[in-house]
Amino acid sequence: MQNEPKHLLFIEDLKKVYKNKVVLDDIDLAVSKGEFCTLVGPSGCGKSTLLKLILGQERTTSGRILMEGRELLLPSDSIGIVYQKYSLYPHLTILENIMLGKQLPVSLWRSFLKKKAIRLEAMHYLESVQLAEHADKYPHQLSGGMQQRVAIAQALIMKPKILLMDEPFGALDPGTREIMQVLILELWEQNRMTIFFVTHDLEEAVFLGTRILVVSQYYTHETNGKQGVNLGSRIVSDYALNRNGASSPQIKETAEFGQLIQRIRNEGFDPKQCQTASEFNLEHFDSFQTFG
Ligand SMILES: Nc1ncnc2c1ncn2[C@@H]1O[C@H](COP(=O)(O)OP(=O)(O)OP(=O)(O)O)[C@@H](O)[C@H]1O
Ligand SMILES: [Mg+2]
CATH class of the missing domain: 3.40.50.300 (P-loop containing nucleotide triphosphate hydrolases)
Structure with missing residues (x-):
């Protein structure tokens, strides 16, 4: 074929x-x-x-x-992945955890993106997993289901094919x-x-x-x-x-x-x-x- x-x-x-x-x-x-x-x-x-x-x-x-x-x-x-159990960075807020992937120095272009734009984009994905009001909380303050939703938002922000x-x-x-x-x-x-x-x-x-x-x-x-x-x-x-x-x-x-x-x-x-x-x-x- x-x-x-x-x-x-x-x-x-x-x-x-x-x-x-x-x-x-x-x-x-x-x-x-x-x-x-x-x-x-x-x-x-x-x-x-x-x-x-x-x-x-x-x-x-x-x-x-x-x-x-x-x-x-x-x-x-x-290609993005979500596992059964995801360990979020405990010292970062939910919003910061989602912004993280976009801020890694994967390419020069990314490092020039303004933090504000990334923050807005991260909020968009947090809203889509219905967690917007928890943006400033830390991972230990969320239930298992909520943490999985953060992991999904974290994968989605990278727009995987x-x-x-x-x-x-x-x-x-x-x-x-x-x-x-x-x-x-x-x-x-x-x-x-x-x-x-x-x-x-x-x-x-x-x-x-x-x-x-x-x-x-x-x-x-x-x-x-x-x-x-x-x-x-x-x-x-x-x-x-x-x-x-x-x-x-x-x-x-x-x-x-x-x-x-x-x-x-x-x-x-x-x-x-x-x-x-x-x-x-x-x-x-x-x-x-x-x-x-
Ligand atoms: N790195 C590795 N080295 C050696 N054997 C491995 C390795 N990774 C997986 N295996 C073996 O490959 C087989 C398939 O493992 P895999 O984890 O892909 O199964 P699975 O279908 O996901 O199982 P489960 O439903 O239990 O998660 C198993 O026999 C496992 O022991
Ligand atoms: Mg398996």
Whole structure:
């Protein structure tokens, strides 16, 4: 498959090996601008590793990762990340924490930007995560959910082309989590971002994603018959979901929603799963397999 410029991110025949353990194998993925991709899979299947590779924190063992047609070899401002737990600078206010990224001497141009302009911009992002009135507080004065909102604002101010999120709501209580889910959907719509969101929570994945990627080591290798833990994880399902406007959490109660979660569980989380690559459920119109 050719890498047309229409794909913001293009991954071809990616393999990642740590020592002698194959973590990811035969990963092919083409992502268009504006997609909200949620990534699920059994613990240890390589979800965080895939994010680190896209972020440029780790190198692929083989295969390519391209952004807008160019190979991604180093970390870049175009890709931001929000982790499950973010440590803000305790001696800086919330506003100062958000301004920080813009003030790093990444480029000469940035260092000439007036502090006032950066402050205004930081306030804009604080407002978008509904924290404007807490601008002058210090991190220890905020709840976990509020701190995660600061981390999101901190990522957004850098205007990343791709926002990676590694279980960003994993440490929050269920009520706060649902509020954050609705907030991230609103921000995604407002900022027309491309998001890669890893979660353990299948309900969260189906609620948020316009595309659901299931990564799993549970399948049977087509040539050597090997199964399960000895295999590098692959994308075993790739669903396109139609979203008509922002979803309400009530959608979680519908039968279709529950059925999709059950399908994902069967396809990606069952160690006895014995489908081969030709049987993978790659429904998304951009899905492809190279078998390098
Ligand atoms: N730096 C490293 N060196 C060696 N092995 C590693 C390294 N980083 C990750 N691994 C291994 O790679 C595999 C995938 O790890 P990864 O953290 O990507 O999984 P995950 O899908 O994010 O898991 P979880 O759902 O528990 O967060 C694991 O077996 C892990 O032990
Ligand atoms: Mg992880």
